[in-house]
Amino acid sequence: MKNFEKAVARRGTNSLKWDSVAQDVLPLWVADMDFQTVPEVTAGLTELAKGGVFGYTLNSSQLFQAVIDWQANQHQLKLEKDSIVFIEGVVPAISVALQAFTEPGDAVLINTPVYPPFARTVKLNQRRLIENDLEEINGHFEINFTKLEAQLKDEAVKLYVFCSPHNPGGRVWTAEELEKIGSLCQKYQVKLVSDEIHQDFALFGNQHHPFLTIKPDYQDFSIILGSATKTFNIAGTKNAYAIIPNQDLREKFKNVQLKNNQHEVSSFGQVATELAYQNGETWLAGLKAKIEENIELVTAFTEENLPKVKAMKPEGTYLIWLDFSAYGLDDKALEKKMLREAKVYLNSGISFGQGGSGHLRMNLATSTELVKEALTRIAKVF
Numbered sequence: 001m002k003n004f005e006k007a008v009a010r011r012g013t014n015s016l017k018w019d020s021v022a023q024d025v026l027p028l029w030v031a032d033m034d035f036q037t038v039p040e041v042t043a044g045l046t047e048l049a050k051g052g053v054f055g056y057t058l059n060s061s062q063l064f065q066a067v068i069d070w071q072a073n074q075h076q077l078k079l080e081k082d083s084i085v086f087i088e089g090v091v092p093a094i095s096v097a098l099q100a101f102t103e104p105g106d107a108v109l110i111n112t113p114v115y116p117p118f119a120r121t122v123k124l125n126q127r128r129l130i131e132n133d134l135e136e137i138n139g140h141f142e143i144n145f146t147k148l149e150a151q152l153k154d155e156a157v158k159l160y161v162f163c164s165p166h167n168p169g170g171r172v173w174t175a176e177e178l179e180k181i182g183s184l185c186q187k188y189q190v191k192l193v194s195d196e197i198h199q200d201f202a203l204f205g206n207q208h209h210p211f212l213t214i215k216p217d218y219q220d221f222s223i224i225l226g227s228a229t230k231t232f233n234i235a236g237t238k239n240a241y242a243i244i245p246n247q248d249l250r251e252k253f254k255n256v257q258l259k260n261n262q263h264e265v266s267s268f269g270q271v272a273t274e275l276a277y278q279n280g281e282t283w284l285a286g287l288k289a290k291i292e293e294n295i296e297l298v299t300a301f302t303e304e305n306l307p308k309v310k311a312m313k314p315e316g317t318y319l320i321w322l323d324f325s326a327y328g329l330d331d332k333a334l335e336k337k338m339l340r341e342a343k344v345y346l347n348s349g350i351s352f353g354q355g356g357s358g359h360l361r362m363n364l365a366t367s368t369e370l371v372k373e374a375l376t377r378i379a380k381v382f
Ligand SMILES: Cc1ncc(COP(=O)(O)O)c(C=O)c1O
Pocket: 031, 088, 089, 090, 091, 092, 115, 163, 167, 195, 197, 198, 227, 229, 230, 235, 239, 240
């Protein structure tokens, strides 16, 4: 697809990804894309801007319907309108859920390495962080369920913040794995927040299962966080939603949202989400083909030209987890070598937790040309 052959020039646009690194550095870090979004989204936002009035807005019935249809058609998740709660971001929703479902001092479990705001939010909210380390088996991350059960029980865990599909490892969890997690949460009365922001990026024939589709009674203790922003490269419009079918959990969530005055969302975000879900299916198929191509390129290139680097081939997401530990560099030295010598900026693995030491995360939602350029620079230095 033509849309995905060239990266958009983003320097000088206040882009976090591009404008926070020096001119000669190639940035393949923070998870947004160097592609234009769905044309209908751009047209809709242009129309909104032309109107010249940007007052407070209601969540339109079309917006609710767009979310309901997307979840039903793409993910076989049947939703009632009432279960959807809009909020400005998935990360803010993690804070709200944490405050709604736990007290200071309560134990909150995450699987590490994982998206850094998980641990940060737990710690800054004075909850007790319990890290369940993922194990690398057969070239992908797996959960050690014996250890997980022991931790849920012994640490009296109150909340499990789960990443599905998983960032940075790109695991698309199987229905069996999700079922095991669900039954352990039921056994030990643990609530679960499933961050499914990467749900639309199940690749290579893998299938994403929303946590709430695994068993009907999982809605008694779990919620899903989702958004169109990662999928359609509209993160700057700030729009996301929590899916909370259980009334008691939903009231608790909404009360904290109100307490923090976080219950209103941007009109631009609402329009972008609605139009992306209504018009984005074909666009997304083209994007996923490009991401798969870039992933194959990185795995083949590293095997051939960087044999000391172990690339974890993702089953989903547009991120790839690269193990540089064979070089024996400490994390600061590794990051410095990549940035100062190779002139490529990647996310430092250690920021995802101790298990990320010696690793870097590369974002592949860019042109194949730029991925090749990054690989060439890396191979010259490493
Ligand atoms: C797992 C995960 N959750 C949440 C986010 C960001 O969510 P938001 O921008 O809606 O706060 C990201 C962004 O990369 C992510 O990878």
